[in-house]
Amino acid sequence: MQKQILMSREVLLTGAIVLLLAIISTRFPAFIAPSNLANVFNDTAPLILLAIGQMIVILTRCIDLSVAANLALTGMVVSMINVAMPGLPVPIIIFIAVAFGALLGMVNGVLVWKLEIPPIVVTLGTMTIFRGTIFLLSEGKWINAHEFSETFKAFPRTELLGLPLMSWIAIAAVIFFSVVMSRTTLGRAFYAAGGNPHAATYAGIDVGRTQFWAFTISGALAGLTGYLWVSRFAVAFVDLAGGFELSVVAACVIGGVAIMGGIGTVVGAMLGALFLGIISNALPVVNISPFWQLAISGGAIIIAVALNAQANREKGRIILKRAEHAT
Amino acid sequence: MLMETDQKSVLASTESEIPVLALNAVTKTFPGVTALSEVSLELFPGKVTALVGENGAGKSTVVKILTGIYQPNGGQIEIDGSPIRFPTAQDAGDAGVTAIHQETVLFDELSVAENVFLGHAPRGRFGLIDTSAMMERAREILESVGAHIDPRTKLKDLGIANKHLVAIARALSIDARVVIMDEPTAALSQKEIEELYDLVEELKGQGKAILFISHKFDEIFRIADSYTVFRDGALVGSGAIADVTEAELVKMMVGRDVSQIFPDRERKTGDEILAVDGYEHPTEFADISFVLRRGEILGFYGLVGAGRSEFMQSLFGITRPSAGDVTIDGERAIIRSPADAVGKGIVYVPEDRGRQGTITALPIFQNVTLPSLGRTSKNGFLKLAEEFQLAREYTERLDLRAASLDTDVGNLSGGNQQKVVIAKWLATHPKIIILDEPTKGIDIGSKAAVHEFMAELAAQGLAVIMVSSEIPEVLGMSDRVIVMREGRIAAELSGDDMTPETLVRHAAGI
Amino acid sequence: MTDTTRFIPDRLQSPLERRLKSWETLLLAVAVAIFIVNSFTSPYFLNAWNLSDMTFNFTEKAMIAFAMALLIIAGEIDLSVASIIALASTAMGAAVQIGLGTPGLVLVGLGVGLICGAFNGFLVTKMGLPSIVVTIGTMSLFRGISYIVLGDQAYRGYPSDFSFFGQGYVFWVISFEFVLFAIIALVYFVILHKTNFGRAVYAIGNNPVGAEFSGIRVARVKFILFLLTGLMSGVAAICLTSRLASTRPSIAFGWELEIVTMVVLGGVSILGGSGSIPGVVIAAFVMGLVTFGLGLLNVPGIVMSIVIGALLIGVIALPRLWEKWRT
Structure with missing residues (x-):
């Protein structure tokens, strides 16, 4: 019974996803063919990666609105490196992407940690600065498919055991961060710092530094996604992934991450991302105009946050003995 | 010597x-x-x-x-x-060095075992936290402090006493x-x-x-x-x-000498002003019924977490009771918010002055006039001169010490902050004033002032409810005492029954 | 005890003295400096019609910013304002199709704004949900509805007398919008600084629990603030639609961030509790002057966003850095 309570949010969401798939399959059975589901997963991989980073940031009572701009800036930087040095091997490109993204995340983190500027202000600011920087770097020009080297473009599409590497990276990130969040000191510190910052200080946790690491992780994942995005779509430009930060926050909220901090899981964030991914992939299939997508995800956010609030309602001190036994 | x-x-x-x-x-x-x-x-x-x-x-x-x-x-x-x-x-x-803190500062969303071991959990392979070892050791330590709790339970599902035991277990988990x-x-x-x-x-x-x-x-x-x-x-x-x-x-x-602290006062009480009947809350308190008279000081005694503040806040409209009636001056009162309560003449001086009692970043006069703005303004427009006048009248009655009425409340000492809170409520002309731990964390001089003022208010015919965990204060000030234990009324004492022994006995349930 | 006087003075510092040392004064100096620099760098700057044009850069945004300032001072935020503009504009466009005249269009615009504000207010105050997530949700939902209605189409054909709101001039170079902006600024100045309601807004923003415990009806005040923000979005929608004479679902895209930036730049604490209307007025001019000045120098819009983003972080970071450096 205990386990059920712990799992309920994820179970509920899985149920919702299955239900969604079932409804779609009544009108278009081919949608739930394994190969198509694999495609949907692959399309959703960037959202999953970013949602994991965003979840960690939100856990610590912060928010990172700069993820999409970070993705675009890192994407542009690695693209320009690729154009300038086509021979540079992909692992080095990936390393640069992760490191550069992490660096941008650290900028957010330092401003939040050392100057105690509210995260929403910091990331609102860096979001516009990152976008503007892309323009300065690229002079507003696009980098198009023919300018990239073949190996640069091929990496995310390379298949391993029937799945593209893009998907494998998302799966690996889910597993890796699940372990980090549940089984490492830093992972638990994210929960503690967001759940009760005051108590965390007493427990020897530096809340500001924990937030710094959360932003760094979010930035690193955004950087990684930046490379995957530009290589998969073989294009880099200023407005790449414009507005995507809101989908990322939406995925987290749908995945049961509490915006007040302290509550959320990697699996939840992944399921939230998949929920949105399935909807956006299914709309054209079931003949609904893609213009519906924005409204649907907006509605989903509102419903999800209402459900979260219901589940996390504060319980008070529980003074009556019978109340304690009842839970 | x-x-x-x-x-x-x-x-x-x-x-x-x-x-x-x-x-x-x-x-x-x-x-x-x-x-x-x-x-x-x-x-x-x-x-x-x-x-x-x-x-x-x-x-x-x-x-x-x-x-x-x-x-x-x-x-x-x-x-x-x-x-x-x-x-x-x-x-x-x-x-x-390890400490069990006064306030149980822990993490609601984490499991009991994680609360015990946060920051020093046993490690297994690859330096990862060894969950099963952590559960096992948590169980041992909890047993040793007499807490029979499943270490996998989320902390938020525990009652207040068990949370306290988890805090003790946490302190003991460090080899200190x-x-x-x-x-x-x-x-x-x-x-x-x-x-x-x-x-x-x-x-x-x-x-x-x-x-x-x-x-x-x-x-x-x-x-x-x-x-x-x-x-x-x-x-x-x-x-x-x-x-x-x-x-x-x-x-x-x-x-x-301690004996001089409490003011002598003539204990004569008038007619009934408040009757509470069958007040109940799903998790915090149950079955609360009592009456209060004009000019009376009614003490509420109990251990920390006996549900006294929770009940008072419910009476003040902060939380909704699941059942129960309130009668004020013979009329049934429906109180859904503090604004309702203030309108009916009930005011509440909370224990947590910084968070609930005052708005520390605002100046003294704005704190005092906040619930009385309707009287100091015209058609909803502020009239500063009248605000200062009202604030001056009541802060001077309480002998407030401050640099100016424009000073932020956060810059005052605890005792003077408490005076601001009381001044704020007196300016609304209440019938019933509830004081929750009115002298907690304030210096002795202010303490005596607050006590004297309480006696004065009662003498003027106000009905006073005083929640206090200090036995001398409860006995020194109250006409009658209600003792609460685990969310219920354990005893109602008056006259010669009001002794330190009876209070402790009923509060602890021996 | 003898050293403290029995008599407590009302004030130690006169209101004027307090005002001179304020953020608003600093900001005003910045605005003047930008004005002077601009007038030297471009010969076209000191031209009455050009300066009049400049005001269109900020008047519509500032109308919303005043209401947003109250909301942020009260500790909430509304990120859906730009989407309310889109929805209100779409509704007006649809109303044109069924033959509504200008008075009807105005009512539709204001009505949609109020309904959207009421919806946000309901979710935040009645259901107790965090406003940042709720309004990220409604941001998608409201604009999403515009997309469903319009897709990639546009509404045109607004009545000719409708154009007055966004294109009309009251006297010489003084536009209707500018007059409206000035009136609204005055109204919000009075509401925030001269009424009981404004006092309640500050009290709630500084300490919502303390305000509730002092008998303030916190939920009611916040609900009204959401209504006002929705209403102002409706007003802005009328002006903007009139000025553009067309409606696309992407109308006013990204404005919410510029409006929040304007409010924060104006000295309103993003954490709530402090700020003033004069500050927001000056901030509106600063942003208008920067945009206009850079525009005259042919600097592209995206680079201006770097300046705005840096301004946002800088104005908060610099005082804190200074504080750190001093201690």
Whole structure:
């Protein structure tokens, strides 16, 4: 019974996803063919990666609105490196992407940690600065498919055991961060710092530094996604992934991450991302105009946050003995 | 004279050993306030030292310095005779100092075991947290403090007493040499307190040094080996517990005779003004019924977490009761919000002044006039002159001390903040005033002023409800006392039944 | 005890003295400096018609910013304002199709704004949900509805007298919008600084629990603030639609961030509790002058966003850095 309570949010969401798939399959059975589901997963991989980073940031009572701009800036930087040095091997490109993204995340983190500027202000600011920087770097020009080297473009599409590497990276990130969040000191510190910052200080946790690491992780994942995005779509430009930060926050909220901090899981964030991914992939299939997508995800956010609030309602001190036994 | 003999006895007991932890002339100042002034404190292995002092004497500051939350401005901390610094809480833990804090500061969303082991969980392969070992060890420690809780339970599902036991288990999970217990029995029932005493004996046997902070003299004399008394941030005495009497301790603590604190007043009460019938809340309290008369001071006594504040806040409209009726002046009152309550003449002076009582970033006059803006304004437009006039009238009645009425409330001392809260409510002309721990954390001068003022209000025909955990205050001020235990009324006492023994007995459920 | 006087003075510092040392004064100096620099760098700057044009850069945004300032001072935020503009504009466009005249269009615009504000207010105050997530949700939902209605189409054909709101001039170079902006600024100045309601807004923003415990009806005040923000979005929608004479679902895209930036730049604490209307007025001019000045120098819009983003972080970071450096 205990386990059920712990799992309920994820179970509920899985149920919702299955239900969604079932409804779609009544009108278009081919949608739930394994190969198509694999495609949907692959399309959703960037959202999953970013949602994991965003979840960690939100856990610590912060928010990172700069993820999409970070993705675009890192994407542009690695693209320009690729154009300038086509021979540079992909692992080095990936390393640069992760490191550069992490660096941008650290900028957010330092401003939040050392100057105690509210995260929403910091990331609102860096979001516009990152976008503007892309323009300065690229002079507003696009980098198009023919300018990239073949190996640069091929990496995310390379298949391993029937799945593209893009998907494998998302799966690996889910597993890796699940372990980090549940089984490492830093992972638990994210929960503690967001759940009760005051108590965390007493427990020897530096809340500001924990937030710094959360932003760094979010930035690193955004950087990684930046490379995957530009290589998969073989294009880099200023407005790449414009507005995507809101989908990322939406995925987290749908995945049961509490915006007040302290509550959320990697699996939840992944399921939230998949929920949105399935909807956006299914709309054209079931003949609904893609213009519906924005409204649907907006509605989903509102419903999800209402459900979260219901589940996390504060319980008070529980003074009556019978109340304690009842839970 | 007293001090001389005390120091001799300390010397006698320390000839053989150096203190495991010592504070040497430590000073701590905050902007405008000296919280500690050159205090010294010594803790010895296998000994329990009681730290005694009134609220605001500096006990909590000492705990925060010893656990790395605050940095002293002067003096030094010594471990085994050599100086050390605790820049963070982690450093204090590493040096073997652990504390059970007064407020149970834990994590609702984490499991019990994680609450116990956060920051020092057992590690397994690849340096990852060994969950099963953590559960196992958590279970052992919880059993040892008499808490029979599944360590996988989320903390938010526990009741207040069990949360407290988890906090104690957390302190014990660190292999510490020094254990600080800051009012550890405040929220515990008699049975749990007995188990805690056994535990203290066991820790003593293991050679740990214990700093025991408590208000309760019976337990100090029962388990402490030596004492240290603070008053207003300064050391006023220390020595062996065997060489001191309760009266002497009290005298050191308050610095004068206790019997004079409470104002004499004529106890005559008028007709019934408030009747509460069958008030109930799903988790916090049940079955609360009583009446209150004009000119009466009704005391509410109980252990921390007995549900007194929760009930009062419900009466004030903060939380909705699931059942129950309120009658004011013979008319049924429906109170859904504090605004309703104020409209019906009920006001509430909360225990948590900083968060609930005042808006610390706003100036005094704006705090005072906040609920009375309807009277000082015209058609919804502010009239500053009238605001200042109203604020002046009531703050002067309470003898407030401040630089100006435009000073932010956050810059005032606890006692003066409390005066602002009371002034705010008196300006609304209430019928019933509820005071929740009205003198907690304020200096003795303000304390007496608040007591005198309460007596004055009652004499003017106001009905007063006073929630207090201090037995002398409850007995000294109340006409009648209701004792609460675990969310219910345990007893209603008046006249000769109001004795310290009956209060404690009903509150602890013996 | 003898050193404290029995008599407590009302004030130690006169209101004027307090005002001179304020953020608003600093900001005003910045605005003047930008004005002077601009007038030297471009010969076209000191031209009455050009300066009049400049005001269109900020008037519509500032109308919303005043209401947003109250909302942020009260500790909430509304990120859906730009989407409310889109929805209100779409509704007006649809109303044109069924032959509604200008008075009807105005009512539709204001009505949609109020309904959207009421919806946000309901979710935040009645259901107790965090406003940042709720309004990220409604941001998608409201604009999403515009997309469903319009897709990639546009509404045109607004009545000719409708154009007055966004294109009309009251006197010489003084536009109707500018007059409206000035009136609204005055109204919000009075509401925030001269009424009981404004006092309640400050009290709630500084300490919502303390305000509730002092008998303030916190939920009611916040609900009204959401209504006002919705209403102002409706007003802005009328002006903007009139000025553009067309409606696309992407109308006013990204404005929410510029509006929040304007409010924060104006000295309103993003954490709530402090700020003033004069500050927001000056901030509106600063942003208008920067945009206009850079525009005259042919600096592209995206680079201006770097300046705005840096301004946002800088104005908060610099005082804190200074504080750190001093201690």
